[in-house]
Amino acid sequence: MIRGGVIVGLLAAAAVQSKPQQKPEAPKEPDDIADVPSKDFRCGKNEKQRYFLIGPRKDVKPPKDGFGLLVVMPGGDGLADFLAFVKRIAKNAAGDGYVVAEPVAVRWTKSQEIIWPTKKNPAAKMEFTTEEFVDAVIADAAKQQKIDPKKVYTLSWSSSGPAAYAIALREKTPVRGSFIAMSVYNKGSPAADRRGEGAPVLFAAFARRRRVQVLVRRGCQERLGGRGGEGRAREIRRGHGWHGPVFPMIKKGIEWLEKQ
Numbered sequence: 001m002i003r004g005g006v007i008v009g010l011l012a013a014a015a016v017q018s019k020p021q022q023k024p025e026a027p028k029e030p031d032d033i034a035d036v037p038s039k040d041f042r043c044g045k046n047e048k049q050r051y052f053l054i055g056p057r058k059d060v061k062p063p064k065d066g067f068g069l070l071v072v073m074p075g076g077d078g079l080a081d082f083l084a085f086v087k088r089i090a091k092n093a094a095g096d097g098y099v100v101a102e103p104v105a106v107r108w109t110k111s112q113e114i115i116w117p118t119k120k121n122p123a124a125k126m127e128f129t130t131e132e133f134v135d136a137v138i139a140d141a142a143k144q145q146k147i148d149p150k151k152v153y154t155l156s157w158s159s160s161g162p163a164a165y166a167i168a169l170r171e172k173t174p175v176r177g178s179f180i181a182m183s184v185y186n187k188g189s190p191a192a193d194r195r196g197e198g199a200p201v202l203f204a205a206f207a208r209r210r211r212v213q214v215l216v217r218r219g220c221q222e223r224l225g226g227r228g229g230e231g232r233a234r235e236i237r238r239g240h241g242w243h244g245p246v247f248p249m250i251k252k253g254i255e256w257l258e259k260q
Contacts, residue, residue, distance in 0.1 A: 033087040041144070043136035048127065051137045052083055053144055054090045054100040068098040068151030069141055070254065071134055071175070075158025075182075078105025078115045089155070092247035094254060098151075101141050103133055105160075116163035130163040131170065138174050150176060153257050155250065157181040177257035179250070 035057055043049035056067065072089060074082035083102065090100040105115050108125045116130040117123035128136075138152060154175055156164035161183020168178040 030084060033084060033091060036087045036091050038083065038087060041140060043140045048106050049133055049136050050104045052086070052102040053141055054087055054102065056099055056145070057096060060096045062146045063097055063148065066146035066148040068094070068153070069138065069147045070094045070098050070100045071137060071154045072100055072102050073116060073154060073156040073160035073164060074102065075156070075160050078160060080104050088247065089250060093250035099141065099145050101137050103137050115159040118163050118166040120166065121162065131167050134167055135174060149174065151258065153177045153179065153254065155179045156183065158183055177260060179253040179257065
């Protein structure tokens with residue numbers, strides 16, 4: 001025999017179990033970028049080609065020729081955790097005349113060492129190169145917003161720098177200029193040894209070792225400037241990483257690219 005109290009207890013337990021589970025609240029956006037919208041996109045139907053499109057802010061109308069597009073390839077692991085920082089770049093450096101796209105680096109294998117693999121420096125089991133990924137992001141962003149093709153730039157640092165070189169120094173590229181910070185410059189790479197219809201590149205070296213600083217300077221002046229391309233190197237003795245007035249520095253870099 002089942003006592004009434006037991007039946008009531010079973011019914012109460014069932015009610016608790018059948019209650020819909022509430023989703024945890026999304027973390028609150030920091031106040032300084034709460035007005036900066038972003039959307040999570042995939043290029044076409046490829047789930048691995050994920051990127052965030054940041055902006056425009058509310059009531060901002062596109063310029064006559066369309067927004068500029070800044071493609072920010074984060075350094076480090078290149079993953080989505082950089083979104084807040086990239087939003088600050090969009091707001092404080094790029095400004096309302098730009099929308100910003102942040103591709104998310106793909107982890108093809110657990111042992112992958114190259115964060116942003118390229119055609120010349122591939123990763124095991126990769127299905128597309130970073131060059132192809134960025135091209136797809138630019139094309140997809142142009143479907144979401146009116147983009148001025150003359151103002152499509154990349155911003156990269158650290159691990160994403162070598163991929164930005166490869167993108168900028170191709171014979172044909174939709175990228176019209178690149179700001180590459182605190183990243184190595186491999187003079188022996190195929191991309192560094194050729195200059196077709198590539199875009200201007202602004203190098204910023206954040207290194208304490210003189211050897212690295214000299215290498216970046218030579219790469220800029222001899223490899224790019226000496227072959228008909230615009231190049232500029234800036235050396236900052238503050239060590240690896242973003243230091244000092246970061247957003248004004250990036251803003252000046254974008255303005256330099258616009259003048260080329």
